[in-house]
Amino acid sequence: MSFISKWAGLLGLLAVLVIGDQIRINRPGHKFRLTVEVTTPDGIKTGAGILAVVPDRNYNRSGRTMMRGEAVFVDLGQDPGKHGAKGRNLVALLVHRQDAKLDFDDINYVALRAYGAARGNRVSFNDIQRQTGAVPVQGDLVPVLVSFADPRDPATARLVAGDRAEAVLGEGYAIRGLSAEVVPNGLWPIDFGGALGEPVTRGIEAKLPWLAAPGDDGAATALKAAGLPSGDEAREAFARK
16 A cells, blocks of 8 residues: 555545544434414414524533524414404514523523423433423423514514413414424434434524524514513524524
C-alpha cells in the first residue's frame, strides 16, 4: 500500500469518526407529536406537529437541552365574521409563561412530564422512548396559546386563555385539549418519512409569512401584541432549527 493510500485511508476513517460523533451529539433523544384540538361551531378542528428534543451530549456538558420544530398552528376554517368569531386560528407556541416571564426551556420536557403525570411516576429521558399512546397535556404543561386576527400581521396577535378561548376566538369556540405522543426517532438525519421516521414538522412560515423575514422583529411584535415579554429569543417562540 502506497504512502498516499495509507493517508487517504486514515483521513477517511477520521472523517467517518467525526461524522459519527456529530450524529451522536445532534440526533434527537426523542420526538413527540403535540396535538391541539379546538371545539368550534362547525365541529372539532385539530392541528399537530412533530417536535424533536436533543439532550446535551457534549463532552464537557456545557450546553443545554435543545428543541427542534415549530409552533402548532390550528386552522379553524372560519371567516372572522362567521359565528361572531374574532379569529380563525390558534397557535400553540414553543414557550411557557411563568409570571411576567417566558420560559423557553419547559417545552423540552412537555412529553416527559405529560407521561409522568399520566402514569403516576417520573419518566426519564432514558425511559421516554418506551412510552406508548397519547397522553393529555394539562395545567402548567400547556404552552402559551395565541390567535392572529390576520395571520399576515404579527401585530394582530392576542393571548388566548385555555379556559376562556371564546373571549378571543368567539362564541362556540373552546380548547378541547392538548396531547403528546412519542413517535419513533427514525434514522436521523435521513428521517424523511415512512420507515425512515417522521421528520420534524416545518412550514409555519407559509401560515405566518412574516416569519420568513430575517431577524426577530415580527416575532417580537407578535409577542408584544399578545401582552407577552419579547426579547432576543422571540423567534424561538415560533420556530427552532
